[in-house]
Amino acid sequence: MGTLKKIARQTARGIGAVRGMADRQSSCVGGTRPHLCLNAPQELSRTEAFCLLARDNDVLTYNDKVNRLSVIQEHAMIRRAIDHGVTPEAIAQALAVDLKHIRGKVNLLDGVQAEAVNLLKDRPITAGALRLFRRVKPTRQTEMAQLMVASDNYSNAYARALLVGTPPAHLTGQKPAQLTRGLSPDEIARLEKEMEHLEQELRVHQETFGENSLRLNAAQRYVKRLLENAKIKRFLANRYAELLEEFEALAALETI
Secondary structure, three states: OOOHHHHHHHHHHHHHHHHHHHOOEEEEEEEEOOHHHHHHHHHHOOOOOEEEEEEOOOOOOHHHHHHOEEEEEHHHHOOOOOOOOHHHHHHHHHOOOOHHHHHHHHHHOOOOOHHHHHHHHOOOOOOHHHHHHHHOOOOHHHHHHHHHHHHOOOOHHHHHHHOOOOOHEEEOOOOOHHHHHOOOOHHHHHHHHHHHHHHHHHHHHHHHHHHHHHHHHHHHHHHHHHHHOOOHHHHHHHOOOHHHHHHHHHHHHHOO
């Protein structure tokens, strides 16, 4: 049933896209499911449609060729379309989605600082995580964005943890009750201190990461040169076999 529903949604979006281009030539790209391209014009009683069909009988799907947009990029595209005179209703109809969904995309960045947006604009952050940014002050928004980028974690759960760990002085209002449900004031205060400590440690590691990487790369190159010497390698094999294994593993690393 889940697959059938997914195909039905894809067909509905295809029909909406064709209907939304009523004043232009209808187009369709056929990949793994070319029958969806056929169904859309038929549902609209159209006899012709311009199509691009792949002739290669590949075992690979075409999904790896898709350049997926982040939610911030989607927001920018929708805002640009509206600025050029396209109504939210027309966009919703063309994409076969609910109008509330489009309006949510339009207002997605309301209350979010520009610097935080710039840090996250091409990152896979979720819309729910972005909405939580509105609950903290601009300086804290930038800090949260930097922490997400540094940890490569853009999930709702991580955004909620950052929000719960935010001191009251950096909030725009009260913390949502659902985030602190079941936690006593002492537990919340302890969580805030622990989160602040983790953020400080992360910043220290960020500051020293570049220098440590250079040192490790230099050490790896030196170990490679040592192992190229047959006498040194034979000496290590005879007396320090375990150390030689570690050196060989280090030298074999492509990236550090």
